[in-house]
Amino acid sequence: MKVQQRKSSFVISFLILLLFWVVFSGRFDLFHISLGMVSCAIVSWFVSDLSIPNPRPMGILRLWYNFFLYIPWLIWQILLANFHVMSLVLSPNMMERIDPHILRFRSRIRDELGLVTFANSITLTPGTITVHISAYGDLSVHAIDKDSAAALPGEMEERVARIFGE
Amino acid sequence: MNLISVLLIAIGLFFFLGGSIGIIRLPDFYSRLHAAGMLDTMGLFLSMAGLALYVLTDFTFANVLVAIKIMLIVVFVFITSPTATHAIVDAGVRGFREPWTKDKKGGSSI
Numbered sequence: 001m002k003v004q005q006r007k008s009s010f011v012i013s014f015l016i017l018l019l020f021w022v023v024f025s026g027r028f029d030l031f032h033i034s035l036g037m038v039s040c041a042i043v044s045w046f047v048s049d050l051s052i053p054n055p056r057p058m059g060i061l062r063l064w065y066n067f068f069l070y071i072p073w074l075i076w077q078i079l080l081a082n083f084h085v086m087s088l089v090l091s092p093n094m095m096e097r098i099d100p101h102i103l104r105f106r107s108r109i110r111d112e113l114g115l116v117t118f119a120n121s122i123t124l125t126p127g128t129i130t131v132h133i134s135a136y137g138d139l140s141v142h143a144i145d146k147d148s149a150a151a152l153p154g155e156m157e158e159r160v161a162r163i164f165g166e
Numbered sequence: 167m168n169l170i171s172v173l174l175i176a177i178g179l180f181f182f183l184g185g186s187i188g189i190i191r192l193p194d195f196y197s198r199l200h201a202a203g204m205l206d207t208m209g210l211f212l213s214m215a216g217l218a219l220y221v222l223t224d225f226t227f228a229n230v231l232v233a234i235k236i237m238l239i240v241v242f243v244f245i246t247s248p249t250a251t252h253a254i255v256d257a258g259v260r261g262f263r264e265p266w267t268k269d270k271k272g273g274s275s276i
Contacts, residue, residue, distance in 0.1 A: 023238075026231045075211070082181060082208040089188035089201055099268050100197045123248035126203040129196070130248075131255050142255065142265065144192075144200045 006048050012060070013044040066163040067117075073159060078125055084147060085126040099145045105153055107137040114164040121156055128152065171220040178213030185209060194266035195258050199251055206247045214240050 021036035022028075088097055109115050115137055119130040122141055127148030131140040143149035181204055188201025218233040 023231060023234055026228060078207045078211075082204055085188065085200060085204055086181070086184045089184055089191060089204075094191060095193070098192070098197065100194070100266055102265065119252070120245070120248040123251050124203065124207055124244060126207060127200055129199055129203070129255055130252060131259060142196050144197055 010044050010048040013047060014040050017044055062165075063163065066165075070159055070163055074121055074124070077156070081125045081127050081148065085144065088145065097145065100142065101149070102131060102140055102142050103149050103152065104138065104140050107139055107153060107157055109137055109157065109161050109164070109166060111164040111166065114160055114166070117163070118157060118160045121160065122152070125156075167219065167223045171216040171223075174216030174219065175213050178209050178211070178216060181205070181209035181212065195263055196255065196265050199254060203247075203251060206243055210243055211240050 017040040018036060021040060022033075025032055025036065027033075088094060091097060107115065107118060109118055112135075115133060119133045119139065122128050122130045122139075125148075127144045128151075129142045131142050133139050139153075141149070141152060143152070185201050185203075185205035188204065189198050192198045192201055214236050218236040221229050221233050221236065
């Protein structure tokens with residue numbers, strides 16, 4: 001079982017590294033490709049016992065597919081939040097409109113990678129920053145005003161939970 | 167095509183300007199990071215998208231690779247920037263820096 005996992009982790013990281021090698025080098029002669037294959041094989045052999053994934057209810061391809069569906073929505077949210085923070089920052093009575101406070105809540109996401117994705121999404125959205133997150137899913141979020149805080153946990157948590165099949 | 171990329175870069179620079187003004191105007195350590203988040207999300211994303219589009223006006227395979235590399239900059243910054251922001255906030259919490267709030271004005275302006 002362990003050997004099997006290690007092998008599949010080796011193959012996956014080798015393929016990803018090789019893809020990046022090809023994109024970054026942009027050369028397709030035998031010399032450069034074989035050089036890339038050798039270095040990717042060495043690196044993925046080194047890291048293959050570090051990067052064994054957690055057991056998940058769904059396959060890794062499904063996970064990546066869900067993740068790519070999430071990204072456009074996240075970028076749209078970031079755009080909206082950017083305009084909101086921009087209007088706050090440029091308004092003459094900024095000090096009256098901002099209301100920095102820390103809100104605490106417990107997330108229902110249990111997957112470790114899911115919690116990291118959720119916390120990073122919160123931080124990426126301007127107006128909210130994750131201050132602290134515990135292994136059980138307790139989050140402290142610093143929000144710049146009431147409107148930024150109102151969206152949490154809400155839809156973002158729903159969508160991240162859906163990526164990881166919860 | 168060129169017009170669109172110029173427009174994208176200009177809007178991106180506008181977000182950079184807004185973020186810089188925000189860093190100066192906001193009252194304390196924590197809230198300034200919100201404005202800094204604006205710089206490396208929309209500012210970077212729009213200006214890099216404009217550059218990628220500009221490169222793609224001459225549509226060859228090599229240029230497609232360059233455009234992919236430019237968009238990969240955005241991907242990597244989107245992964246690393248929240249981590250760095252979190253490290254900065256964590257440093258502030260560990261240093262017992264009180265956040266500025268409405269009813270406790272000037273709690274800890276730097």
